[in-house]
Amino acid sequence: MRLCVRLDNKMFKIIKHCCLLTQNFCSHYQSSALDNVVIRMLPRKFDVFRLNSTSSRPENELTNTLAEEDQRMKLIKIEIDLIREKGGSAPDINFIQKHHWNELLLLKTKTARQHYYKHLFSIEQTRTKEREQRLALKPSQPMGKVTFLLRIERKTINSWRNNRLFRAMQHGEKLIFDCSYDEHMTVIEAKNAANQLTMSFSDNRRDREPFDLHFCNVNFNSVTMKHMERNLPTMRNQEFPMNLHECSYADVFPREQLLYLTPHCDDDLTEYDPNMIYIVGAMVDKRVQSPLSVGKVRELNLKMARLPLNRYLKWGEGFRKFLTLDQMVRIMLDLKRTGKWEIALQHVPKATLK
Numbered sequence: 001m002r003l004c005v006r007l008d009n010k011m012f013k014i015i016k017h018c019c020l021l022t023q024n025f026c027s028h029y030q031s032s033a034l035d036n037v038v039i040r041m042l043p044r045k046f047d048v049f050r051l052n053s054t055s056s057r058p059e060n061e062l063t064n065t066l067a068e069e070d071q072r073m074k075l076i077k078i079e080i081d082l083i084r085e086k087g088g089s090a091p092d093i094n095f096i097q098k099h100h101w102n103e104l105l106l107l108k109t110k111t112a113r114q115h116y117y118k119h120l121f122s123i124e125q126t127r128t129k130e131r132e133q134r135l136a137l138k139p140s141q142p143m144g145k146v147t148f149l150l151r152i153e154r155k156t157i158n159s160w161r162n163n164r165l166f167r168a169m170q171h172g173e174k175l176i177f178d179c180s181y182d183e184h185m186t187v188i189e190a191k192n193a194a195n196q197l198t199m200s201f202s203d204n205r206r207d208r209e210p211f212d213l214h215f216c217n218v219n220f221n222s223v224t225m226k227h228m229e230r231n232l233p234t235m236r237n238q239e240f241p242m243n244l245h246e247c248s249y250a251d252v253f254p255r256e257q258l259l260y261l262t263p264h265c266d267d268d269l270t271e272y273d274p275n276m277i278y279i280v281g282a283m284v285d286k287r288v289q290s291p292l293s294v295g296k297v298r299e300l301n302l303k304m305a306r307l308p309l310n311r312y313l314k315w316g317e318g319f320r321k322f323l324t325l326d327q328m329v330r331i332m333l334d335l336k337r338t339g340k341w342e343i344a345l346q347h348v349p350k351a352t353l354k
Helices: 002-028 031-041 059-084 098-106 111-135 154-171 187-206 223-231 292-300 325-338 342-347
Strands: 172-180 212-216 259-260 277-280 302-304
Touching: 002 223, 059 098, 059 111, 098 111, 098 277, 154 212, 154 259, 172 187, 187 212, 187 223, 187 325, 223 325, 277 325, 292 302
Parallel strands: 172 212, 172 277, 259 277, 259 302
Antiparallel strands: none
């Protein structure tokens, strides 16, 4: 009983001391300033998703911005819930990550947000299917049970494919991606370019005789490289089999060996030359194809050529004659291995042909 009384007296003194400190603190600050201090000190619900939470803005402006973001995020959540209740295409709230919120808060119209919801929903569905497939491929027998089948882990397969890329760095033919077109692309086009570069690296990595890929004119602060690093988080690690150069390809390789592949050239590439180093422009242009690569070639006095698409293919009416970056890599891989355009150009989508 005495112990309880002593504890109560001690707690009473602590509470009294805290009240005196609070009173002195409030007397030295105005109420508006105190509100801002409290707002900055207290944990906020969406701080991990904020665009401006770390910006150096005035207190009043920062408080108003955070309140507006809170309001917009609540409205977006309600909008997503309504779409999901009606059976529409919208992702689960828990699936939306920080960079997704950054994109949503920048979209001004409802139509743009709905398109982005569909995009996130398709990604969510794809990952769910992949997760279900991985679970279905798991062995039904316990690992300790005797079986004549040897299970190969994904880590072993990745190490094996990476070793092939390391061998290509020593003895394989080289292929260059020119990553200097970010300023000529919109944000969506730059992200598409990053996804295509990731697929190109993956396709090349799975091939039996991969290229030694080099990414030149790299700017790690660009939209393309940031999005690509999100796809390949370890790409800047020293032990990862990826060649990233911030300088130009003309500073890395002999200019007499460089040949730029561009659709804006009149000369067709007739055959694959293993002594040449081919360059592909890492650009996605969905509006009007500008001959930017031709200007680069003439400035550096390099050779250039185009794929003989018109010679071997008949295009359908209304289709533009352009290929994605991963399709270019697959075409060059088959051309290097077989030397036949008929086989290499099978990677052109058949929907664009007659």
